[in-house]
Amino acid sequence: MQVLNSLSQVPAEGAAFDLVVIGAGGAGMAVALFAAIDGKKVLLVERTGFVGGTTAWSAGTTWVPGTHHAAQVNPGDTLADAARYLTNAIGERTPAELRQTFLDNGPEAIRHIETRSDVQFRPYPKHPDYISDLGGSTLSGRALEPLPFDGRLLGDLFKLVRPPIPEFTVLGGMMVDRTDINHLLALTKSFASFKHALRIIGRHASDRLSHPRGTRLVMGNALVARLLYSLSKHTNVTLALNTSVDQFGRGASGVESLELAQGSERRTVRVRGGVVLASGGFNRHPDLRQAMLPGADIGWCPAAPGHTGEAHALAQGLGAVYGQGGLSNAFWAPVSLRQRADGSTAAFPHFVMDRAKPGMLTVNQAGERFVNESTSYHLFGMAMWSARSVPAFLVCDTDALRRYGLGMVRPGASAKDMAPFLADGYLTRGATLDELARKLGINAAGLQASVQKINSYAQTGVDPDFQRGVTAYQQNIGDATASGKNPNLGPLQTAPYYAVKLYPGDIGAATGFATDVHARVLDASGQPIPGLYAVGNDMHSIMGGVYTAPGITIGPGLVFARIATRHAAARAA
Template sequence: MVETLEGFAQNESFDVVVIGAGGAGMSAALFAAIDGARVLLVESTDHVGGTTAYSAGTTWIPCSVHAPDVNRDDTAENAGAFLQRAVGERSSDAMRRAFLAAGPKAVAHIEANSDVKYRARPFHPDYLSELEGSTLRGRALEPLPFDGRKLGRHFALIRPPIPEFTVVGGMMVDRDDVGHLLKMTKSFSSLRHAVKLLARHARDRMSWPRGTRLVMGNALIGRLLHSLLARDVTVLVGTRLEAMHKGADGIDGITLSRNGERRRIAVTGGVILASGGFNRHPERRRVMLPGVDAQWCPGAPGHAGNAQDLALAAGARYGEGALSHAFWAPVSVRRRADGTTAVFPHFLMDRGKPGMIVVDKEGRRFLNESTSYHLFGIAMQEAHRKTPSVPAHLVTDAEGLRKYGLGMVRPGGKGLAPFLADGYLVQGATLEELASKLGIDAAGLADSVARMNRYAATGVDPDFRRGTTDYQRANGDAAWTGKNPCLGPIGRAPFYAVRLYPGDIGAATGLVADEHARVLARDDQPIAGLYACGNDMQSVMGGVYPGPGITLGPGLAFAYLAARHAAVRAASSAAPGRESGVAAHA
């Protein structure tokens, strides 16, 4: 049930309180409710979903019940060896083992007891596919689409997707839908699929502010919200965590505020922090992400680090040793008509396709354009220390723009005027004119294009080995007739570019926790009654991004572990009647 803080009595009691209603927090609240706990879910913004609602909703869980549908050969041992090679000493091996053991259980438990449902993508390679132990399929789960109409008036609680990722006025599309829409004039089955989508959306817009067919991250959040409401979990939005209170047995209460009202809440089992990490905390950002403008962050608002500040004051500490404090993606930025800023992550639709290159201020390529978005963001920042590479420039020609689009510019090559007018898209009749408009070296750009054209002919990129791994080739163009699906010539005028910036898409550095997701103090002892999951917890991936969904996967697994431990803790302190009820579930 969705309530307001004003309706609460002072010292109202809950078994488990979850701070943050993103994917991890909502999962933790649901797991605790499934185990019989009385649960309060608190969100600081007016919407639930966090950055999960913006995302593809992909959840990396090796060896789930769905894995055999697409890959019967994977094992937990393979996954563990892969993570050891990818992550190594950057995270605790014990924490990785806990994740691998809990992940399949979490998927089975949530599916058996709620409306949350997943399926395995038929083909979704690990990003570091060159490492032994990687797979091409089976570890990446996606949520099934969800009908938002089932939520009734609560549909408005879900954070809408990034507008630039929708079409025709708020219709969500997933990767399969995009393929059908692009082929609708060439395939009858694609035309039929597209007509069904558009007809459904037209009906939706007669009664709803946006499309109610939810896919990807919005579908996951919709399913979680529907399940939470069915289990009478109390949800507060627009409510801030002001304090945590510590008694003789650990964290036993919190203070919440909303519109000047304050309430102290008693907590018997524990407080689970899932507020999204530090990314919009001004001081943490200055120290951990120097030189990275907050306007380049494509994450949802809300992850301001306030909950982490309170945990640190209670004795918690941040983890150390990660490859990076954050996870990254190259982004392009544009001012919308309403004055807000659109931040568009370039995950896979353009930069790795044939006929695309990325250059620095000298007009030179400085990275493998087909690498994972995380490594791309890191490479931009490392290169910038030597040669101005922020912004970098994603360059293509008329054919590349027509076939693949360029950031917020959709494929087809039409409707360019507004993008050219506001400078988001830069056009040049020649490469020299394009370089002049971008303020980069024309000779360097011409040489980079000439090199790429030679590489496209041979299928080999000797500079950065683009298109040499299964992951890179998967994100190229499967229909490309050249020798390498990631390499193509650039030569058909006019030429185009958009500017790219390193955008932080989530926190890798967080609070140190143990195998039960209990937050640890500086002496490595658990702070009783305090848990963390999602981006509030130090990433088990150690700032490495080995596969799709490596934030949501651990978020789900440690939400399961935190909720189970907190529910049992609540049962041990409850009245006899309630103790048996909770314990039976837990």
């Protein structure tokens, strides 16, 4: 693989490629890798200085039903069950034909990339579909995670992997996944956990002698690093960093060329098979954001910075249209905000570590609950919009804070650990619920009543207001080791009390360009635009704005990367 940091390094004006991919996030890198494996000449264009996009900041979970991995944990699952689940969850929001194409091609795509590259997955022992009470859902087997990766294998390329969100690391840059966190929390209670914690901390200490951060990569960083390492072995791949696309050239056979831009430099390259849009979605394009996500402050978005939507305007100029009928234009998660020392804002997604746990509840300005705190982060974010609860307030008592943490405040935090969060206002503390309400500016009587209710529900194990903890998914992100009758319910009774403010953060685009079963972008008449493809968040989500399961952006992104590559390769032949 050739890495270009300047357009002056680009091959001569008019150089030709079989495939040009716009965006080096997870989906774009997968396109480039599939094409390289097939022997095609590929140009991968990335507007930032890093690869990985938002995939690098994610858990890296990849939802693909029916793979050879599924048999290890759920041998009874079938593609028919998965199709039934998607139909029950999505209905007619997206064409069933597209969903079936994903299901039919998923197992082969996973097997192909694992057989021909260093991208490797394993199944989660238990990782339920998010709407687990629907027919066809399952508790395990469909969600895959990338195997951890030794970043030292990348050599100088390691610096190209987008670093994880700092607030998701510990000890100055050590990445940890769910397994690591559980071991770290139990290191004084279990010899196995102590050994695991000692091993990863020792590795990190060694890393810091020669690297700016840990090289033991997990989750999305591991997936991106595996893609990059695999690409690095192919001489037919060119990666152009800090480069954008200014113009598409259309001819008799469709999209035939692109103009690349970097500062004042310009280069035109020709393309034989096609151009694949994988730029990450519309979310950071000011006009598109205002039109599709009105009222959502860009500062609430926890996604990586590269998805500016600039390539979307170029595609629209060729006649591309967005898909219709989705439940939402974006996928959501509640986030809490804190200014970093460098002046940037950290938007911390509250996925699974706190809000669904016992001793936690979320209220609006009236001090009243408005959502099932244990529902998926997407439905939680949508509930904030529909209930006009922005910001909302995630409240807990001292016991819950110590056990689970609260946003950026880690479990087991001491008074010294909490001091900076209290000082800058990220964390609010009250000796009583009334004091907490006063400091937050919310209704004290409403908060008192909400806590009294949740305390009584904790005794019975039943939440008659929002049915918290009734599904397998909800119970899975609760705390099965807690002593209560419901793993998602526990009393708030140990003062002082704490809270953080929550905002609805868009974690990715659900609305993208309409495509056919070959990932070809469609025009207003439903006809494919020759030579133009879309994958990842540039492609209209086959989930129709419904967050059906963990990894439903990365999984389809990878599978349709395989599909688009095969079709474009045929055009290039």
